[in-house]
Amino acid sequence: MNAPNDTAHRKVASFEIFHTQYLDPEGRPTAEWPVWAQKPESLRELYRLMVRTRVFDKKAVSLQRTGQLGTYAACLGQEAIGAAIGHALAADDVFMPAYREYAAQFARGVPMKDVLLYWGGDERGMVYPEGTPAYHDFPLSVPIGTHVPHSIGVAYAFKLRGEKRVVLVSCGDGASSKGDFLEAVSSAKVWDLPIVFLVNNNQWAISLPRQKQTGAQTLAQKAIAGGMPGEQVDGNDAVATREVLSQAIARARNGEGPSLVEAITYRLHDHTTADDARRYRPDEEVQAAWGNCPIKRTKAYLQRSGHWSDADEQRLLAEAAAEVEAQVQAFLDTEPEPPAAIFDTLYESLPKSLVWQREEVIAAGPIGEDH
Ligand SMILES: [Mg+2]
Numbered sequence: 001m002n003a004p005n006d007t008a009h010r011k012v013a014s015f016e017i018f019h020t021q022y023l024d025p026e027g028r029p030t031a032e033w034p035v036w037a038q039k040p041e042s043l044r045e046l047y048r049l050m051v052r053t054r055v056f057d058k059k060a061v062s063l064q065r066t067g068q069l070g071t072y073a074a075c076l077g078q079e080a081i082g083a084a085i086g087h088a089l090a091a092d093d094v095f096m097p098a099y100r101e102y103a104a105q106f107a108r109g110v111p112m113k114d115v116l117l118y119w120g121g122d123e124r125g126m127v128y129p130e131g132t133p134a135y136h137d138f139p140l141s142v143p144i145g146t147h148v149p150h151s152i153g154v155a156y157a158f159k160l161r162g163e164k165r166v167v168l169v170s171c172g173d174g175a176s177s178k179g180d181f182l183e184a185v186s187s188a189k190v191w192d193l194p195i196v197f198l199v200n201n202n203q204w205a206i207s208l209p210r211q212k213q214t215g216a217q218t219l220a221q222k223a224i225a226g227g228m229p230g231e232q233v234d235g236n237d238a239v240a241t242r243e244v245l246s247q248a249i250a251r252a253r254n255g256e257g258p259s260l261v262e263a264i265t266y267r268l269h270d271h272t273t274a275d276d277a278r279r280y281r282p283d284e285e286v287q288a289a290w291g292n293c294p295i296k297r298t299k300a301y302l303q304r305s306g307h308w309s310d311a312d313e314q315r316l317l318a319e320a321a322a323e324v325e326a327q328v329q330a331f332l333d334t335e336p337e338p339p340a341a342i343f344d345t346l347y348e349s350l351p352k353s354l355v356w357q358r359e360e361v362i363a364a365g366p367i368g369e370d371h
Contacts, residue, residue, distance in 0.1 A: 015224045017217075019264075020244050021234040025292045027300025037239045040307040046087060046238040047298045047308070048316055050079035053103040054295060055320040056112050059328060060119065064273040068332065072119045073142075075100040077236070077268035080294035081170075081200055083107065084241035088249055089168055091133040096151045096169040099140045100200060104170075108134035112327035113334070122337060123345045144205075145175030148184040148197070155193035155258075166252040168245070170198040174205025176219045185226035188258035196248045197223075197260040200235065202267035207280040223260035235263030236294040266292060338366070 022037065024030050036042050057076055063069035075082065078100055086107025089095055095104055102115055109132025117125025118140060126139035141147035151169035158165045175181050176199050188195050199219050203210045216222065223230025229251075233244040241263055248259035266289035270277045277286075302308035343350060343358040350358065 015221065017220045017230060017232060019232040019234070020240045021237050022239040022243065023234075023237045023297055023301055025236070025297050027297040027302075027304060029301070033239060034243045037243065040302070040305070043239065043298065043302060044307065046080075046083045046242065047295070047302060049083045049086065049103050049107055050238065050295050050298065051316055052320045052323065053079045053082060053106060055317070056102065056106075056115075056324050056327075059324050060116065061269070061273060063116070063328065064119075069116060070119050070121050071272050071274045073099045073272045074269035075102055077289065077293060078200065078202055078265045079103050080238040080241055080298075081198070081235045081263050081265060083238055084245055085168060085170065085198065087242050088245040089133070089166070090249075090253075092136070093133075093166045093168065093249070094136050094138070094154055095134070096138040096147050096154070096167060097140055098144075098147070098171045098175065098200065099142055100172075100202075101170050105134060105137070108132060108137060110134045110137075111330075112324060113330040116328065116331040117334060120331065122334070123341070124334075124337065145171050145178040145180040147171075148175065148178075148181045149187075151195055151197075152184050152187050152191075152193065155188070155195040156191060158194055159191070164253050165194065166249050167193075167195045168198060168249065169195065170200055172205060173199060173201040173203070173210055173213055173219060174208065175199075176201075176222060177214055182222070182225075185222060185228070185258075185260065189227040192255070192257040194252035194255075195258045196245065196252055197258065198245070199260065199262045200265065201262050202265045204267050204271065204277070204281070206271040206275060207277070209281070218262060220260060220262035226258070226260070228258045228260060230260040230262070232262045232264060235265035236292045236297070238294055238298055265294075268293075338362075339364075 021030050022033055053075065057074050060069060060072045061074055064072045082101035082103030085095065085101055085104035095108060105115065110128050114125040128134040128137060138147060148169055148171055151167045155167045171181060185197060201219055205213060218232055220230040220232045231244065233240050235241055244261055248261055251259055268286060268289060299308065340358050340361045343354055
C-alpha cells in the first residue's frame with residue numbers, strides 16, 4: 001500500500017508548458033534561429049507584410065472615424081500573428097479566422113478592399129477571389145468562438161477524404177473560456193484531426209483582463225485536457241510564431257493530430273472602434289506594451305544586421321500607402337448592394353418565412369427615398 005505522502009507512486013499525470021522566443025523586444029536573437037529564418041529575405045517578407053497591415057489598419061480606423069466604414073476591429077500590435085499564420089500555412093490548407101488576423105488574409109490573397117467591404121456591412125467582402133489560397137478560407141467570425149466547432153467539421157472532412165490538408169483556427173483569450181472552444185479541443189484529439197488551434201492572447205476580452213478570464217496559469221494548458229500538445233509563443237516575435245505554427249502544422253499534416261498554440265501579445269488599440277479602452281485600463285500599461293511592438297523589434301534586427309536600409313523603409317512606406325489608398329478607393333467606388341441582399345448569404349435555400357420578407361423588401365424599393 002502506498003503511503004498518502006508517497007507522491008511518486010500516486011502521481012497519475014504531469015505536464016509542462018514551454019514558451020518560445022527567438023527575437024526579444026530590442027530585436028536581439030535569443031536562441032539559434034531555424035534555417036528558414038536565417039535567410040534575410042524570409043524576415044524581410046514578414047516585415048513588409050506587418051508594415052502593410054499596420055498602414056491598412058490605421059487607415060481603416062480613420063475611415064470609421066470619418067463615417068465611411070462601420071465598426072472596425074483594429075489589429076494594432078498584433079501584426080506578427082497574422083503574418084506568421086500567412087507564411088506558415090500551405091496554399092490548400094484552410095484558415096478559419098476570428099477577426100484580427102488581417103495579415104494572414106492579405107498573405108493568402110484577400111484584397112484589402114474586401115476586408116473594408118466586410119466591415120462596411122457588405123458580405124461580398126467575404127467572397128474571396130478564386131485561384132487564391134484564401135478561396136477555401138472562412139469568413140471573419142465576429143461571434144466569439146462559434147467558428148471553432150466548425151473547424152472540427154472541416155478537419156474531419158480532410159481526414160475522411162484522406163487529404164493532407166490542415167485547418168488553422170484562431171480565436172482570442174476570451175473565446176478560450178467558451179464551451180464552443182473547449183468542446184472542439186475535446187473532440188480534436190479523440191478523432192486525431194489535422195488541426196491547429198491558435199489562441200491570440202492579447203490580454204483583454206473587450207474590458208475583461210486576462211487575470212479575470214481564467215484561473216489557469218496559461219491558456220496553452222487547455223490543450224492538456226484535450227490530450228494534445230500545448231505551448232506558448234511570443235506572439236510579437238514573428239520568427240517564433242511562424243516557427244511554432246509551422247511545427248504544429250507539420251505534425252497535423254503528418255497524421256500526428258492536433259495542437260494548441262497560445263500566442264502572447266497585447267491589444268494596443270480599443271477592442272473595436274465602438275469601444276473606449278481608456279475607461280477601463282491604465283495608460284501606463286498600454287505605453288509599456290508599445291515596447292514589445294512586433295514591427296519595431298523586427299526592424300531593429302534587420303537594420304542592425306545590415307539587411308534593411310532607410311531607403312528600403314521609405315520605399316516600403318510609400319508602396320504601402322499607395323496600395324492602401326488604391327484599395328480604399330476601390331472600396332468607396334463599390335456600388336452598394338440592394339437591401340434584399342441581406343437575405344442572400346443566410347441559407348442555401350431560403351425558408352418560406354423569409355421568402356415573403358425578402359419580397360416585401362424588394363417591393364419597398366431603394367432605401368432612403370421616402371425617409
Ligand atoms: Mg482578447
